[in-house]
Amino acid sequence: MADARTTHHGSEPIKFAYWVPNVSGGLVISDIEQRTGWDIGYNRKLAQIAEAAGFEYALTQIRFTAGYGAENQHESVAFSHALLAATERLKVIAAILPGPWNPTLAAKQIATINNLTEGRVAINLVSGWFSGEFRAIGEPWLDHDERYRRSEEFIRALRGIWTEDSFTFAGDFYRYRNYSLKPKPIDPQPEIFQGGSSRAARDMAARVSDWYFTNGNTPENVAKQVDDVQGKAAAEGRRVKxxxxxxxxxxPTEAEARAVVDEIIAKANPEAVNAFGHEVKNAGKASPEGEGNWAKSSFEDLVQYNDGFKTNLIGTPRQIAERIxxxxxxxxxxVLLGFLHFQEEVEFFGREVIPLVRALEAERGRSRAAA
Structure with missing residues (x-):
């Protein structure tokens, strides 16, 4: 598996995405200053900066209730469409949560936006980790593996609706009889992203998802997850990105970068971080193997929602490029990126880091060709 992984990744440039701050509070649970806005004006400009900087994707977030600094939340699909209307090449990934959404609504929304934007919309199917959110909006809270079974049916239903006429499907959660959606999305079909670190999440990704998102981690630990997912996908005749x-x-210096992270953690909101940690660790423990996202996250890790500090893209542009x-x-x-001050740092990342990544990729390509 390692040889196949290395061969594939020597040939295609790595892609960059950023978290869309359509939720208030920024990307860290800290009282440090964050020159980041959650309003549409800020985000339209950010999307344009990111597109010019070389980012291929933006990921909108979905939240229905306040907490952990996210007192205000714009709905993800509508917000994604607004960003697509403000850009020309950027692809926007809209987060969708089974329960509030069903495949019929999601298929119709995404097919319409797909047609309006020449195929630049994708989805990130979020199986759910916050039981309090589901209770607040009157949605049933399923057991861990049941949530992933529902998500898999959701994806299978989406694909069927998007590609088949007279679609018929009989699942435990969703049922269709001779349903035809028109217009369908233009080809290639909208990409489907999915996250999670539990066994159920990895298995589902291997069977049905185009992309698998994992929380921040070291290259060594990421490689273990990659090999597990790709091995299972290969048995299905598939490959997952x-x-x-x-x-x-x-x-400019590593010391300056480390000082920023130290300040973020020093100014963390302990009550909010611990409350967030309680919820997400309970979600992970609910899996049969007792693992999942955040299972081994420390207080410092949890200050950044998805263990982003663990990936260690902290330092000079050269150091970060080499770690990428x-x-x-x-x-x-x-690489899905969060920043402290989004507009200025996305522009800096595009100017100082991405060109170094491309130069290193080209250098490695020449070395392999010479060998």
Whole structure:
């Protein structure tokens, strides 16, 4: 598996995505200053900056209730469409949560936006980790593996609706009889992203998802997840693309970058971080193997929602570029980035880091060709 992983990743440039701050509070649970806005004006400009900087994707978030600094939340699909209308090339991934959404609504929404934007919309199917959110909006809270079974049916239903006429499906959660959606999405079909670190999440990704997102981690630990997912996908005659979460702090010196992270953690909101940790660790423990996202996260890790500090994209542009290549060697296709001050740091990342990544990729390509 390692040889196949290295061969594939030597040929395609690694892609970059950013978290869309359509939820208030930024990307860290800290009282540090964050020059980041959650309003549409800020986000339209950010999307344009990111597109010019070389980012291929943006990921909108879905939240229905306040907490952990996220007192305000714009709905993900509508917000994604607004960003697509403000850009020309950027692909926007809209987070969708089974329960509030069913496949019929999601298929119709995404097919319409797909047609309106020449195929630039994708989805991130979020199986759910916050039981309090489901209770607040009157949605049943399923057991851990049941949530992933529902998500898998959701994806199978989406694909059927998007590709078949007279679609018929009989699942435990969703049923269709001779349903035809028109217009269908233009080809290629909308990409489907999915996250999670539990066995159920990895198995589902191997069977049905186009992309698998994992929380932040070291290249060595990411490689273990990649090999597990790709081995299972290969048995299904498939290959899944891999995205990893990271929080980037690029500064002229490593000392400056480390000082920023130290300040973020020093100014963390302990009550909010611990409350968040309680919820997400309970969600992971609910899996049969007792694992999942955040299972081994410390207080410091949890200050950044998805373990972004663990990926260690903290330092000079050169250090960060080299670490991104290490992630690529581990099997990563895309790095999903959060920042403290989004507009200015996305622009800096595009100017100072992405060109170094491309130069390193080209250098490695020449070395392999010479060998």
């Amino acid at each position: 891999i995205g990893v979460n990271a929080f980037a702090v690029a500064r 290549l290490d992630l690529k060697d581990a099997g990563v296709d895309l």
